[in-house]
Amino acid sequence: MKNTTNYTQFKFPFDDILKPGVILDGRFSRHDTWGLDFLPIDELVKDDVSKFFEEKDLPLKNIYFMYGPAQESLVIHVDGFVEENGTFHGIHCGLNWIYGSTNHVMKWYSSDTVGETSVNKEGLRRTRWSASDCVSIEELTIAVPTLVRTDIPHNVVNFSNEKRFCVSLRFADITLTYQQVREKLLDYILI
Numbered sequence: 221m222k223n224t225t226n227y228t229q230f231k232f233p234f235d236d237i238l239k240p241g242v243i244l245d246g247r248f249s250r251h252d253t254w255g256l257d258f259l260p261i262d263e264l265v266k267d268d269v270s271k272f273f274e275e276k277d278l279p280l281k282n283i284y285f286m287y288g289p290a291q292e293s294l295v296i297h298v299d300g301f302v303e304e305n306g307t308f309h310g311i312h313c314g315l316n317w318i319y320g321s322t323n324h325v326m327k328w329y330s331s332d333t334v335g336e337t338s339v340n341k342e343g344l345r346r347t348r349w350s351a352s353d354c355v356s357i358e359e360l361t362i363a364v365p366t367l368v369r370t371d372i373p374h375n376v377v378n379f380s381n382e383k384r385f386c387v388s389l390r391f392a393d394i395t396l397t398y399q400q401v402r403e404k405l406l407d408y409i410l411i
């Protein structure tokens with residue numbers, strides 16, 4: 221098994237997670253910029269997939285549905301959207317399926333700087349870095365279901381002329397770390 225720090229690849233006992241007839245394209249009004257939407261699980265994902273993760277003691281919370289335009293890089297950031305009792309929690313990880321473009325990478329970085337934290341119009345908070353303050357430490361073209369760390373600086377680069385869509389399953393227990401989720405899915409790690 222490849223010894224990775226920031227991602228784990230899986231083979232699950234189902235071929236796809238999307239409900240029959242679900243179309244991912246056309247869900248964002250702008251196609252020239254990166255898009256993120258929060259969707260209920262049952263809007264895109266089959267019931268037996270939700271049940272599978274429930275049985276693994278990993279009930280799902282929602283979907284981060286992301287759109288990546290052709291030939292674009294996403295800003296380097298950490299996911300830190302959730303507020304609980306006045307505290308913003310970093311979201312440690314997501315379980316990703318990628319559709320559309322096949323020529324893209326997710327990259328992880330280290331940085332000596334704290335980045336710049338801002339709150340968007342929906343009251344959601346995230347921290348971002350400029351590329352010049354970061355050093356790339358790992359990268360992956362996601363081609364199979366992959367658990368990815370989202371609590372250290374990361375971004376996505378879409379090299380192709382195709383749009384990239386990411387269906388990222390997020391867990392009900394937002395305090396679970398990448399390692400804790402990984403432990404619950406050990407039987408399905410792709411070797």
Ligand SMILES: [Fe+2]
Pocket residue numbers: 297298299370374
């Ligand atoms: Fe992210």
